[in-house]
Amino acid sequence: MPWSLQARCARLTPEMAPKQTTEPRPELASLALAIKALIARDPRKTQASVARAGDIDLTLVNSYACGRRNPTYLNLVKLARGIGVEPKDIFATVRDIERVRDRDAAASDPAVRTSLGDVPDGGG
Numbered sequence: 361m362p363w364s365l366q367a368r369c370a371r372l373t374p375e376m377a378p379k380q381t382t383e384p385r386p387e388l389a390s391l392a393l394a395i396k397a398l399i400a401r402d403p404r405k406t407q408a409s410v411a412r413a414g415d416i417d418l419t420l421v422n423s424y425a426c427g428r429r430n431p432t433y434l435n436l437v438k439l440a441r442g443i444g445v446e447p448k449d450i451f452a453t454v455r456d457i458e459r460v461r462d463r464d465a466a467a468s469d470p471a472v473r474t475s476l477g478d479v480p481d482g483g484g
Contacts, residue, residue: 364393366430366473375448383445384426384427384428385427385428385430386427387426388424388427388429388430389427390426390454390458390461391424391427391430391431391454392424392427392456393433394450394453394457395421395424395425395439395450396421396425397453398443398445398450399425399443402444405443405444407421407422407425410439410442410443411442411443413436413441413442413443413444414438414439414441414442414443415438415441415442416435416438416441416442417440421439421442424439433441436450442444446482
């Protein structure tokens with residue numbers, strides 16, 4: 361009997377299928393902000409114009425910009441083309457956003473502020 365993919369795969373029941381969510385995913389927040397920021401650089405750009413220029417579905421562009429979906433590599437390339445940047449520019453923007461977020465988080469931590477000398481220690 362020849363091997364077949366269908367014979368080896370279990371059929372998912374509705375209870376077993378992954379739940380579709382419309383809630384933003386926290387792990388995609390920086391990517392979503394980067395996409396929004398890059399689109400906003402050009403006031404004439406909209407999610408619809410990015411979708412047309414990148415040959416990608418508008419609902420996907422919106423899902424990525426809202427942090428609801430994680431783009432595949434091919435869709436990230438299409439998204440970058442639609443925005444008018446290289447994929448590396450999206451990653452660089454994500455990195456910049458995360459650096460600012462980490463710096464702000466560290467600045468609000470009293471232990472970090474004390475170690476940096478920002479909080480008076482009462483000594484003289």
